Amino acid sequence: MPRDNMATLIQRIARQARLTFRRGSGGSGGAPEAGFPDNLQQLQQLLSQLRAEDLNISPRRCATLPAPSPPPPPSHLPPVTYMHICETAEFSLGVFLLKSGTSIPLHDHPGMYGVLKVLYGTLRISCLDPLPAPPPTAAPPPRFDPPLRAGQRAVVRRALLRSRAEYTEASAPCLLSPQRDNLHQIDAVDGPAAFLDILAPPYDPDDGRDCHYYRLLEPARGAPAAAAAGPAPGPAAPPPLPREVWLLETPQAADFCGTTMMASLLILHSIE
Template sequence: MPKNSKTSLIQTIASQAYQTFHNGASSGFGENNVFLEHQAVLVTLLSKITAADLNIASPKKVSRKSAEAPVTYMHICETDAFSMGVFLLKPGASIPLHDHPGMNGMLKVLYGKVNIRCYDKLEIAVGADAKDESQFEPPQGDAVSRAVLRTSGQFTVQSAPCVLSPAKDNLHEIDAVDGPAAFLDILAPPYDPNDGRDCHYYKVLQTVGRKEQGSEDEVWLVEIPQPDDFWCGGEPYPGPNVSV
């Protein structure tokens, strides 16, 4: 059998991603045992992927001219069920706090180190908590939400994939640490503004505090336009062909 007939790992990941996510509304996946089994297989496969598998290497020299995009994206494939690609972050670059409405996601670092902070919105109306000790008055007319910081930590090539769902860790921000970084990204289903899955950006207005010892930090978030210092460029994907 010719050597090039062997299925690449990224093709296997794409096929497993389709099998995991193709059955419809992601909001119902969390309680579905079949989905969880498929998702576990996908996480295991993602844990094995390396930059070399995609013909990607950490740049030895990184130009950071002001006119260049701080983040670039390599598109690998997209179906109605999921999209997959690679994000490359220049040193000091950040992907601002943003959401993934009704979407599942997975992120696996290929090189470098990133810090990821994940938040969840809380189902609480502004001003509804009479015992709120923050004494914070949200700006009138702004889209303000109460949220909780669920997780915060650094991820490297040795780390397990970061996994988000429609209900947990859905909002996150990603910062490159100590140099350039890259990660493989899967979103299911893909962003689609026409189907209620548009990307929204946020900033933390104020930390509310913790309700009790050991609980997560609660914050106020305000929706903002895409920050002026963040935009995403494009680069060709140099890895094995993928078809789904």
């Protein structure tokens, strides 16, 4: 059962998000207001209190009796579901549900803040920062495996893979800013996972805030970048971070994410 203060807590989170990312604050493209850091800290403190039962969600439980051969899930169901809660001009609020072993591919939030709070399960979040384009006199990108098609080498971009960390419901919220960790990939580890997601301001392609997806390119064995990383690492010995990587923009996968609705009217009315 949800706690008695469920509505109060999620409404307080929505109100604090609106206050934190109001027009003219750090989340709306202008210079941050003097109170922005304090407001952001208060928002993170509220998010730290949130639990899955507060939103009446939980992972699907497997049957306790053994099944000889459980049927696979229907192929038409997307691997990720987004539960929309509310959206204003300042921010959007919702919950992502990830099936076991699935990922939200590497993508960006141009000019936007992201605040994530795990509700159940374990997430591995990989964070990257874009790097400036190399000068014309710089060495060309290395060879990649698999090889790129004609014309793709001209559009690859450099990035710095800064961190790769695991988050659980006991972890503090993960903060992504316009200047740091804006490129990121989110993986469900060892089971299904869910997280509350705040984006500020919301995506708006007409205002230059569209989502771009990327693929991490692996240097071919023997290429300079691969040689610099040392011998081919095994699962227990990934290359040290931070390290420079190369990315290629890709289209969003078809049928990647489904959307459903939560009780958004209650939240919206509470913050007006």
